[in-house]
Amino acid sequence: MGRYILRRLISAIPVLLGITVIVFAIMALIPGDPATAILGSYATPENVAKLNRDLGLDAPAWQRYFIWLGNMLTGDFGTSFSLNRPVLDEVLERFNGTLILAGTSFVLCSIFGVMAGVLSAANQYGWADRAITFAVLLGISIPSFFLGMMMILVFAVNLRWFPVSGMWPIYGDRDIWALIDHLTLPAIALAVVATGVIARLARSAMLEVLRQDFIRTARAKGVHERGVIWRHALRAAMVSIIPVLGIQAGFVLSGAVYIEIVFQWPGVGRMLVDAILTRDLLLVQGGVVFVAACYVLFNIVVDVAQSLLDPRIKT
């Protein structure tokens, strides 16, 4: 097992390098140069050229890539000109917020999605199946930002059950209860779509498995129907559900961008959108690379979980 994890980690290196290349290439496509963006369109050409030289932007692209890569490896992601602080500091601080939000949502959608899918499949065409199918359809059809806005309107403005926005109260203790209070609405809004997708997939994976011969074997040896569903069928269905959980984690991270904006949540997504609008490219680059790298590592965890579940995967 240790060898397997090591192997997966080593094989992630080219992927991580690929990510930096892609990000760098996209950013190199940008017309105009950052110096103009920094200094404004009224800057003199001399000043722009000087800043370009200072930033090392006059070197060929491949040199700039390696300089950028080398700096990142030493923890230097550059400095954000719009915030005037090191990119890494800002990203780390913001990523913390995103992690809380997206992590909670991911746990919610995994648990409820799988449960809903199993219940749906176990009662195929029954009322529970119909109700779940309908809820899932609504869930995957509603834009999460619209859902978030409606939740604010109903639960925060009208019912006043939860705060409207933010991560912490402006006055008062920053304790876990305050966090839960602020987290509930955005986490649910973010989880809904992924729950729907996972539930659908879990349902069809369960239906697929329930028709297999080994389920008939379990029944023929007298296993209770409950055991057939939860012990035999779900375990086998998890083999195809787990990779989807990995993909959905990416979707939850992505959806977090919208939810962070709607709920004014201090996360990395909101930071990225602001950085794009102010053309703070180092911040965009750094943020994208950092989050993508975290996601790659998370997918290794998913692969390891998969190999623990399925002995047929060579470790």
Added chain:
Amino acid sequence: MMAFLRLLARNRLALVGGVMLSLVVLLALVTPLLPLAPPNVTATGDRFLPPFSEGALLGTDHLGRDLLSRLLWGTRLSLAVGFAAAIVAATLGAAIGIIAGFYGGRTDNVIMRGVDMLMAFPYILLALAIVAALGPGLFNALIAVAAVNVPFFARNIRGITVGIAHKEFVDAARLSGMSNARIILTEILPNVIPVIVIAMSTTIGWMILETAGLSFLGLGSQPPVADLGSMLGEARSALITNPHTSVVPGVMILIIVMSINLLGDGIRDALDPRLKSGALSRPMAATRVDRQGAVPAATGAGLLEVRGLETQFHVKDRVYRAVGGVDLAVKPGECLGIIGESGSGKSVTALSVMGLVASPPGIVTGGAAYYDGDDLIGAPYARLRAMRGRNVAYIFQDPQATLHPLYRVGDQLIEAMQVHQPVSNSAARAKALALLRDVRIPNAEQRLSDYPHEMSGGMRQRVGIAMALANDPEVIIADEPTTALDVTVQAQVLSLLDDLRRSRGLAIVFITHDFGVVAQLCDRVAVMYAGRIVEEGTTREILEMPRHPYTARLMACVPELGQGKRKLASIPGLPPVVDRLPPGCAFADRCPKAQPVCREGDIPLDGEGMRRVRCLFPETGLREVAE
């Protein structure tokens, strides 16, 4: 195509989705012709008019623009961008996927590495990076959404293509002289298109959501032009004071995406052949029983006695009479063979006994199965479950598929015991070990912790047998247990079964299509054809003097080892399909001796004692067959 549309229309939800979407699309198409206020002209005096105001049916926004007009123009834009992104992504993705999947090897490796790289991003990061590079704007948002979806299509289509490229008809096409390009166009593509359509129909909605999302963030359509997403984004600041400006575009997105999803599901269901046949239904815990008419009484002819069993499959409006009235009995220590070709109903008969026929579509519509005098067919689930594996155990055909792939064989054996008896783990483990030794598995101790995929076919089938023996059942039903095995392994498994039956006094019902196997293992044989027994008797009687023309001719078809090169006897024609059984003898159309009377009425299974035949003109001697 027509069949596809008909199937689609039959799906009520898909129809609703289709109608809703058609309405929206129609509205979007005629928008320029409608007498609407100009969507982008501001009138600050009329800010935030509520819905149903004079001249503004849905009210106005923060700049006093007519919401209805903006909604329809925005819908037009959102639909156009969503569909365009979907088509671009599907075309590019499918092309990449087909090429990677078809050529395989290095091409595949390079392409898929690239795809993996792109999929290593949470998709929005990539979209944001692209928009950051190209600058905000609706067209750039379209490019970004299409680009992040290409890898999903590529990976999906590649998987399907790999499956198709390894099909035998592709090899056949190569041997017919087709070039690779031609194979891709005429062999692969037509088989992949349904998958592309399914993938597209299920992702279009999502792409509309994504473009709306980028516009919502202010990175898509730029003011004053608005799509639905940017309408929502602009309305956000007035969410609390004037929620209608948010609700209007939000609900529209919901309606569009939901109708697309409904329609998409319908398309998927209509194109997926497995759904057409109802094969994706979840089989219930026990076969449905819906017995018409009187239940025949037990006669005490055996420990397990099947009387007048009828099992049907109801698929759509067709009724397949898989088993059409079967009587069987087996005594302790006896081995009864059921022999027949595929579709003869032999397996369904065996599975019906313990309610293991997949249902839907299977239904037991008549008869009874008595175990020691108790009817199993009508028994409540709890009783049936308690007897499964405990009194009547099964051995199935393909040991690869019948063992759970993710549990160790030892645990599967232990589970078989613990669902029936309160045995401790250690006692169950000891018993499991003893069972593996009983079925002559070498190194039994180590094998307990093997997974099924670590064993050979013959060893797996021994585990299957051990599992059947776990609770010392009185009856074992073996459904073609050696068909998937090589001959040398088959010989071992058969002799094992024979020894076990003698040493434990088991009653075995052995289902097979192989006369050689029957001859070696069974005491008595029942021959099935088109869902009914056509002949039964002791193995010796049947093999030496078959009386039903079908049995006689079937035996003549079987080549026997040791007779050299020769012309084989054959039976002309095909077995009847069991949803359209002819009246009278089902074999009449293939029988050289058939008379008009054979096709007229039900022919009984006649004879003395256990030697019976369902024929009006039974064979009288071997000579007749040889002619």
Added chain:
Amino acid sequence: MTAALQLTGLSKTFPVGRKLFGGASGRVKAVHPITLTVEQGETLGIVGESGCGKSTLARMLVGLLTPTEGRIEIEGAALDTADPAEFGKRIQYVFQDPISSLNPRKTVRQIMEAPLKLLHGMDRAERGRRIAEIFDSVNLREEFLDRYPHEFSGGQAQRIGIARALAAQARILILDEPVSALDVSVQAQVLNLLADLKREFDLTYLFISHDLAVVEAVSDRIAVLYFGSVVEIGPAEQIFSAPRHPYTRLLADSAPVVGRPLTEPEAKGTELPDPLNPPPGCAFAARCPRATEVCRDNVPPLEPDAGAGAAACFHPLAE
């Protein structure tokens, strides 16, 4: 007379597993070097159990797999290209699974026309005539031509597969388990049809099967494959009644035969050798009751015996 098919030292090795940085971590020899001759008009049967390499061999013979080593000569001319179309005109293949060997989205006519058009460049009228002829000889009705494969039973689909192979006008057919997916009563129909076609078109067959009785019933000579090698070859009427290789005898004794009592033909361990780690000597030695030291260390060559056969065994069974 030149042989219809001459294989010289034909072998196939597959790379398996993947190391961290490219490259295969192991090699599996699916087919050990095989040298075989099939005479004009002969039916050579090939039997063996699953995993013995018989399908790999067949796919090499029609160009669907490139041999690792060795050469294939058809009617005296070498065929070492990897272009299946080149092979297609001279040697054809009938597949095991009749349904999956027909493209579900093409009509039977489209399937039949491909080889006529692409291999022989026939025009439309000519193709129609030829298809009618072929369908007549495989006893299929012409009205089937505009139907799709899923409308046919297994036996009918297999006739279509045979008809397609005939359309290429190759004189050699590789029949890869052509009847193992069919029921006994239909199996005999197809086997008899194959025998008739062979006479009518003067064909040469290579008939691959796991069913000893079927192979014996259709073949002139039979080669027995074990673990990628030919262990015995001989006339069909002798090979199972008087086997020389112990494995051939095990096969013959294992086949269920009416009237023979049930006995376990083999008491020793029955696991096949590990392809990743093949034994140095005879692959059958571990299961063989006659094995000695020499068998475990040396690979026995295929040596002709007194009669028409040959066996790869150091201790062949006496007549």
